[in-house]
Amino acid sequence: MPLSKRLSAIAKLVIPGAGVADIGTDHAYLPIYLVEHGVATHAIAGEVNQGPYLAAQDMIQRASLQSSISLRLGDGLAVLQPGEVETIVIAGMGATTMTDILNACPAVVQAAKRLVVQPMIGAALMRQWLTKHRWAICEEELIVEDDILYEIIAAEPGEMPAMNSLLYEIGPVLWRQKHPLLEYHMTQIIKQYKKIVENLKLSKTTEAAERCQRLVKKIEELEAWRTCL
Known part of the structure; x- marks a missing residue:
């Protein structure tokens, strides 16, 4: 099944050839795609709600990927152990919910090599959290799908250089690269x-x-x- 433009853009930002966790996986479209296309060696799909969990279970079974994708029912990063995966993806939530998830399991976050986040609202808050917690924004993407503009942010451990406060709103990488959708x-x-x-x-x-x-x-x-x- 082809991915949406939004999920395709997220898929391009994970570390290839390594493990990935998709938190709030819904139907597990992203981890299935990543494993099927050899982008991820293995995946952990986390879901807190029973309905989407069962839907994801069905999709993973249909793809015969039970040995490569571990589906786990639980709240946020509580489904992970530190170091289980290199990339953690959290997408399709508000930034406040995302930062709550990240704050709840600091050991899991600190062991990751990359965070890929796609906040539905509050991207500035998300960038501020990343900077405060010593995550350097390394890649950013803008995607328009169904008349909705999505911001996708990838960050790796490191210090962000001092920057104008407006760049938390705009996106430092988007501004530096003059993204086609920046205006x-x-x-x-x-x-x-x-x-x-x-x-x-x-x-x-x-x-x-x-x-x-x-x-x-x-x-x-x-x-x-x-x-x-």
């Missing part, structure tokens, strides 16, 4: 902030007014950066 990406960020500003203007509180001012300044900075593309 569209920045326009989407600006639109989101403008919408928040309009909603804040409806409030009469001092806190709302102060936040509105901060966001207006950020919008101006983002628009200035966008003109450099």
Whole structure:
């Protein structure tokens, strides 16, 4: 079964020829693809919900990959032992949920060679977490699928150089490489902030007014950066 554009982009960012864990695997499409195509030597598919777990079990059995893919029912990284895999993939969740998962099992995280994350919302928060916990962002990708823009981030152990705070929003690698979708990406960020500003203007509180001012300044900075593309 061919992967979606989003999962295909994630697949390209795992360390080839090694083990991979897919946390929140759903139907196990990603680990099945990685093992079938020889990208991963073995995979661990983690799922916390019974329904998707059973669906993944069925898909793995249909692919006859029970010996190469270990399907585990459990919460987040609790399904892993430190060092079992080189790449940990967490995709399709909000950044807050992702950081909670990572914070819950520090030994598992520290033993990994690469993290590949695809937050549905809160990519800036995800980049801040990676930087704070000494994960250096090494690759980033933007994918549009079904009119939705997805941000995919790969990081490896290491220190991130000091960078402008706007790059947590934009993506340091996306900016450095001038990704083809970068202007569209920045326009989407600006639109989101403008919408928040309009909603804040409806409030009469001092806190709302102060936040509105901060966001207006950020919008101006983002628009200035966008003109450099």
